[in-house]
Amino acid sequence: MRQNINPLFSETIPTLSPEFAQRRAFRLASSCGEIWDVLDRVFDPELPGLTIWDLGILQDVKEVDGQVQVVVTPTYSGCPAVDTIKQDIKKELSVVGYNKVDVRISLAPAWTTEMMSPDGKQHLKSIHIAPPNREDNVSCPVCESNQTTLLSQFGSTACKSLHQCESCSEVFDYFKHF
């Protein structure tokens, strides 16, 4: 599992959400750590570079009688990326020799942005998408200004809204707290 070693990190995002802490503890306690690590190479097709672990949708990994069972929870109920993610999981696991893979979509517990990892939030910012926060305070991912305006409640995908920075005029997506 990736560890955060960025010293700036503790200043920008000081605490882990309980939901993410729980996921991390669950992963650390799992007996198939290697499979979790392989799945760190599966990305959300609409959020370049964001892994399904960091996004928070990868919920469980098990190996039963030579078959790998992966549980994923969708972000939004109509998320069109789910089928692609299923295929990508199977593809990455087959590369390392797991050919019997069952990917199950589970609705409960319902996904929330609180399940996202701090690394994931940092990554979103690096690709100029404002990461979710509980208060929906949207600051510009480019110049950090808090003076931003909502342009539309939906952005390029259902999980994002569209904003503009009043300081640097950048138009950017905010990953909605959900």
Next chain:
Amino acid sequence: MNTKNKNLYRFLVGLADDSVILSHRLSEWCSNGPYLEEDIALSNVALDYIGRARMFYQYAVEIEGKGRTEDDIAYFRNEREYTNLLVHELPINDFAFTMVRQYFLDVFYCLYLEKLTASSDSTVAAIASKAIKESRYHLKRSEPWIEQLSQGTEESKRRVQLALDELVNFVGELFVMDDWEKELLSSAIAVDRTELQSEWDHQVQTFLSTSGMSFDDSQVQIRGGRNGIHTEHLGHLLSEMQFLQRSNPGLNW
């Protein structure tokens, strides 16, 4: 199927039909919205409803246990076999009509799904928990639109009023319990729709009066959707929605 499962199947397909039909209507705004952001927003709301429909259909075919798929149910039933409540199938009309209907339904679904999250059926409860978050967000968008249109120009007010007058005859059906739904209520799977009406009325009337609008909800209510009796509009919608699968059965992307 035993009686309980028959009732559950009918209940699930009804909810799925509501969602898929509204989704189709909303998707008609794709590339026709008043401006690009609104176009994207309406399409995203449509996508949420497609997702909701899929969850209900998938569970329905599981309960049915005949090996059918969600596509079989959505694409190969006729108008009389569709059981959506009529309000979902009315044409999009103008933007004011689409948004007033959306606002009415957003308020309704926020109330309805909140109760449904406590369903004794864990899958139904899980779907409701997923969907309610989306409806709450939709309401945050439809409410300001009604406010803006109601306090805008004479023309925008006139259009909101026309939409209110048209929709008033169709909202009553949202609060009617059918026999199979009553059966499921007794086992705490379904929600008592009749209990939601006063809260819905209160919320909607309070909000509309602050925007200087009102509607009289004591008029005749048009019903029939759950029993397959529809307005003339549904057949046209289905012919557009289903033609690809009907002409090429089993076609995949």
